[in-house]
Amino acid sequence: MLTALELIGIAVFAASGALAAVRARLDVFGVVVLALTTALGGGIVRDVLLGVHPPAALVTWPYLVVAAGTGVVVFWFHPTVAKLRRSVLLLDAIGLGLFVTAGTSTALRLGAPPYAACLVGVTTGIGGGALRDVLLREIPLVLRREIYAVAALAGAVVVVLGDQLRLPAGLVSITGSALIVGLRLIALWRHWNAPIAPKLDG
Amino acid sequence: MLTALELIGIAVFAASGALAAVRARLDVFGVVVLALTTALGGGIVRDVLLGVHPPAALVTWPYLVVAAGTGVVVFWFHPTVAKLRRSVLLLDAIGLGLFVTAGTSTALRLGAPPYAACLVGVTTGIGGGALRDVLLREIPLVLRREIYAVAALAGAVVVVLGDQLRLPAGLVSITGSALIVGLRLIALWRHWNAPIAPKLDG
Amino acid sequence: MLTALELIGIAVFAASGALAAVRARLDVFGVVVLALTTALGGGIVRDVLLGVHPPAALVTWPYLVVAAGTGVVVFWFHPTVAKLRRSVLLLDAIGLGLFVTAGTSTALRLGAPPYAACLVGVTTGIGGGALRDVLLREIPLVLRREIYAVAALAGAVVVVLGDQLRLPAGLVSITGSALIVGLRLIALWRHWNAPIAPKLDG
Numbered sequence: 001m002l003t004a005l006e007l008i009g010i011a012v013f014a015a016s017g018a019l020a021a022v023r024a025r026l027d028v029f030g031v032v033v034l035a036l037t038t039a040l041g042g043g044i045v046r047d048v049l050l051g052v053h054p055p056a057a058l059v060t061w062p063y064l065v066v067a068a069g070t071g072v073v074v075f076w077f078h079p080t081v082a083k084l085r086r087s088v089l090l091l092d093a094i095g096l097g098l099f100v101t102a103g104t105s106t107a108l109r110l111g112a113p114p115y116a117a118c119l120v121g122v123t124t125g126i127g128g129g130a131l132r133d134v135l136l137r138e139i140p141l142v143l144r145r146e147i148y149a150v151a152a153l154a155g156a157v158v159v160v161l162g163d164q165l166r167l168p169a170g171l172v173s174i175t176g177s178a179l180i181v182g183l184r185l186i187a188l189w190r191h192w193n194a195p196i197a198p199k200l201d202g
Numbered sequence: 203m204l205t206a207l208e209l210i211g212i213a214v215f216a217a218s219g220a221l222a223a224v225r226a227r228l229d230v231f232g233v234v235v236l237a238l239t240t241a242l243g244g245g246i247v248r249d250v251l252l253g254v255h256p257p258a259a260l261v262t263w264p265y266l267v268v269a270a271g272t273g274v275v276v277f278w279f280h281p282t283v284a285k286l287r288r289s290v291l292l293l294d295a296i297g298l299g300l301f302v303t304a305g306t307s308t309a310l311r312l313g314a315p316p317y318a319a320c321l322v323g324v325t326t327g328i329g330g331g332a333l334r335d336v337l338l339r340e341i342p343l344v345l346r347r348e349i350y351a352v353a354a355l356a357g358a359v360v361v362v363l364g365d366q367l368r369l370p371a372g373l374v375s376i377t378g379s380a381l382i383v384g385l386r387l388i389a390l391w392r393h394w395n396a397p398i399a400p401k402l403d404g
Numbered sequence: 405m406l407t408a409l410e411l412i413g414i415a416v417f418a419a420s421g422a423l424a425a426v427r428a429r430l431d432v433f434g435v436v437v438l439a440l441t442t443a444l445g446g447g448i449v450r451d452v453l454l455g456v457h458p459p460a461a462l463v464t465w466p467y468l469v470v471a472a473g474t475g476v477v478v479f480w481f482h483p484t485v486a487k488l489r490r491s492v493l494l495l496d497a498i499g500l501g502l503f504v505t506a507g508t509s510t511a512l513r514l515g516a517p518p519y520a521a522c523l524v525g526v527t528t529g530i531g532g533g534a535l536r537d538v539l540l541r542e543i544p545l546v547l548r549r550e551i552y553a554v555a556a557l558a559g560a561v562v563v564v565l566g567d568q569l570r571l572p573a574g575l576v577s578i579t580g581s582a583l584i585v586g587l588r589l590i591a592l593w594r595h596w597n598a599p600i601a602p603k604l605d606g
Contacts, residue, residue: 021345027396029352030345044251049448051457053253054309058318075399107458116462130539135332137341139541143425143434150433194431197479223547229598231554232547246453255455256511260520280601337534339543 006102007066009095014039014067016092017132018074024136028075034132035071036064042127046103046120050110093184097177100125100152104159105173114160121156122149125180147187147194155180208304209268211297216241216269218294219334220276226338230277236334237273238266244329248305248322252312295386299379302327302354306361307375316362323358324351327382349389349396357382410506411470413499418443418471420496421536422478428540432479438536439475440468446531450507450524454514497588501581504529504556508563509577518564525560526553529584551591551598559584 017038021031040057047055057063103124107117126142126149133140142148155176162172186192219240223233242259249257259265305326309319328351332342344350357378364374388394421442425435444461451459461467507528511521530553534544546552559580566576590596 022399026345027398029396054314059315112458113463143430194433196431197426224601228547229600231598256516261517
């Protein structure tokens, strides 16, 4: 079941990258490349940081098939997908939850200390979207959006605390993911945003 | 001879980075830095993904000398180089062919599975140009141009198939490179482009 | 004492990232993320290139606390910090000096050849600022500013030469850092800039 959830997370992130690429008027190959980058980028950065060679995302063919296939589907059916914006935001929150908790668990398993595991987990969750935005010349949404990084960090902290207290890993991952999804959905619903500094005079 | 071809590939990619930097009004050091990044970036990303430390591009001094020297030459003679645009496009196609097949072969030799080797090879070929464009705030050309990524992928697949069929490695590399160069040149000549999705209403 | 200097370098780079983020109207979390990226990015890239897993910046909690704390302080007191522009430029020069010489020394210690150690050292010094500018959609300042990359390279060469001549490492590091700081300050004071190529006609 975890694998099914992982593939859903990959498909969701691939769809967000593909939609952004369609909007930027890229051709079908650019759309597929951005789908792959967005869906697999966070996990690749995680594995590079942790010294996993080659990164799991490159040697697990179902990941590649799902990400590239999602890119093609979005390219052909993007008006329909764009209409599903609310569903995409929900699925994106689920993807973030799954990627952050999976990234944090992987880092702990490979011997990273707790705070490093949190950072690696958050990077896994937000890295793909940041790459997508940099490639399309946008300031990454995660730096600007409602409580995105903080929701990710909260979920990573839950996984680390659960590991320290030796709670069952599956339960902890589900709790961390649920916290991330919940925070994201409440932030979207209530338009929660973090404070911005007052404008500089100069 | 392969080494000579590699150095030609590096010089060509360095020239493309240096020309772009001159156009963006960078100073001579910025031009050299971009020449190095464009020429060596793809190989460095490949080695980071495959766990080769430190990356070959940093410990092979002829690569550094050729890339930096090309940057300086382009800085001083750039009007002439800019006139050679057709030659640069031809040489760029050759560079792409060499980098993709070399990257794919390296990945196979280090034990990557076939599809991972294809991806690593394509990344080797397009990574340097993507870094160049991101540093200069452009949407990477490889996401927008005539059949660029697909030509790279076709060549990588040839190398992988040749490896599976145990054909002689040199022959396979030359065939793969020739396929990439041929596809790129035909795409440029006929203005082949991949389809773009129709515009979104919203 | 070296550790104290390192933490000062991290704080200075974090402050430069946080100020840039405040100017780009990011919220408090975006500011902290950019402070972390700018302060720790160069060292993380260095460790990824050299195969140090996980990167030292992620497993040394004082680095994280200083970088994130600096981000929060800059967010709340940024008008005061912005007034300190001259001090920030001085501290930034000191940070560059410390990061470049530390990065070069680390690379030599891990067995990189001399020219590779220079490149890795320069990357350590300029990598964080380059990431900061790419995330904020700027052409990296180090590609455009007064003698920035060259000052870094000069300091790295001093460290490598000192290592080859078997001079005491501490003395060499201080000399290299002092050279970088001196070159940067003179360049700022005299508005030294490297030449730019004449404009292209086409």
